[in-house]
Amino acid sequence: MVKIENSKKTIINLAESLLQDKGFNGFSYANISAELGVKNAAIHYHFPSKEDLGIAVIHRYRERFKLWINNSRVKDLSPVDKLNWFFSIYSNFRADNGKVCLVGSLEAEFNSIPEGLRKEVEALHREMLTWLESTLSEGKEAGVFQFNGTPASKAALIYSSVQGALQMARALGTKKFKDVIEQHKQDLLVS
């Protein structure tokens, strides 16, 4: 009998990677079990349904994001550095590896994924938008960001753009993604 080390964590890691790579409808339990050298029933033991597995991936990401933004290494940054940190989540490793945002991947397939997973995606999206909004607000008040409109709609613009740009990078290359990030900075930063 093959024992998986840190089974739950290892399975979630793999599922997260597959989600970003192939999408929810693009991977199967067989992909995971084959990779780990176990039978598919071993995956079902930990996550009875695919919906459970998907939810676990997003839930962990929500917890992680909450930890990040409340950790002093992010919380105490200047608004400009907070924004750079946010962009770096996607620039380092994701765009270069053809991976996309979990939220974007699942929202693209939103009408063909289970109900419970949709709720989880919605919650994550709201949480990330809320953080981005308050960061923009903070920066505007501090006089380092300039933009018209509300912080909420500017946050929605930036977030949706990052989401779309990661997908764009797959077809048109990483450079396009980096161009978009630079453009956001030019639009936003007071020079």
Added chain:
Amino acid sequence: MVKIENSKKTIINLAESLLQDKGFNGFSYANISAELGVKNAAIHYHFPSKEDLGIAVIHRYRERFKLWINNSRVKDLSPVDKLNWFFSIYSNFRADNGKVCLVGSLEAEFNSIPEGLRKEVEALHREMLTWLESTLSEGKEAGVFQFNGTPASKAALIYSSVQGALQMARALGTKKFKDVIEQHKQDLLVS
């Protein structure tokens, strides 16, 4: 024997709708044949493989986009109205019906779709970006648009944002999409 009227066109219509709704890996030939009241082999007669069908959908969209932008009803518009026309493609009917951009849908699943389809998606994306870039360029020269950076990267920003915002609308509602469009106008238009 049930005869489909305008069979090829009707099948492509349905496939396009399913693509925008469920994604490439989220629909099957059975969905289409059931909807039309025929057998799945009837669909295979017109489009031997699913890749063929996907390519046909994107190819038709490319032709349609080319016709639109070369038609005087769009070509002769002012830059501002061209941009409004572009936004209206997505505002009217797509965002409200939970449908997303074809390009976005397929790029989100890029690593789990057939090779030939990827090429077609890439071509469509390039064509749309090129048009948007030249529209932005035209508007900047005419003094009706204001933005830093190159028209190319501003075009990539706007396009990726529309793509992401359509996906966002599914989880967070249509209003969020409309906020993003308004924000783009505020960012861009000379007041």
Added chain:
DNA sequence: TTGACAACTTACTAACTAGTAAGTAAAATC
């Protein structure tokens, strides 16, 4: 040392997937 429990395997199912080969009916062409 025993028993309980966790983490698997074995072996299976029912439903669905894209795709095919051969047959049929109606319409168009000769």
Added chain:
DNA sequence: GATTTTACTTACTAGTTAGTAAGTTGTCAA
């Protein structure tokens, strides 16, 4: 009027999917 072509149906396949029930093994606690 005969023949060819188009657009389907019938009937099937091999592979994959998520999911389950029952059995096995290794570990840890009493």
